[in-house]
Amino acid sequence: MSAAAESEWPYLRGALVALLVIVAVELAGWLVYRSVHHGTPPYVLTVRCLTREKHLEVRSASDDPSAKSARGGALATRVEGNGVHVAIARSESEASRIAESYRLVGGALTGRL
Incomplete structure (x- = not known):
């Protein structure tokens, strides 16, 4: 691998971690919304x-x-x-x-x- 490709890996890992955090927050928000609003007569x-x-x-x-x-x-x-x-x-x-x-x-x- 070239030096340029090696220097991109930390950014790619950071972007993937940020994406996982966003997905986790969205999932948590959906679960809270569903527990509050779902099933209310x-x-x-x-x-x-x-x-x-x-x-x-x-x-x-x-x-x-x-x-x-x-x-x-x-x-x-x-x-x-x-x-x-x-x-x-x-x-x-x-x-x-x-x-x-x-x-x-x-x-x-x-x-x-």
């Missing part, structure tokens, strides 16, 4: 958002049979003076069923917002 995320970010008071929607039927959970809150019930469905078919139960009670949902 949508109900908990919704309550957290409404209380922490929107500063709304959240309570149980126990007086609403349609909302209570949601397998993902249900909650009630007040947004700008209006009572709001939130039903969290676990599937699109369940969401359609819940929306249909509201339509049976209150008629068409369009034009009310």
Whole structure:
């Protein structure tokens, strides 16, 4: 090997070590993110958002049979003076069923917002 090639090896080793450190830090960050965010139920995320970010008071929607039927959970809150019930469905078919139960009670949902 030439002298020029010999002088490049320390730089190559340093670059490989830096690359390994970056990969290790990325992996650690991903593991921490996954442990914090993975598996948090949508109900908990919704309550957290409404209380922490929107500063709304959240309570149980126990007086609403349609909302209570949601397998993902249900909650009630007040947004700008209006009572709001939130039903969290676990599937699109369940969401359609819940929306249909509201339509049976209150008629068409369009034009009310």
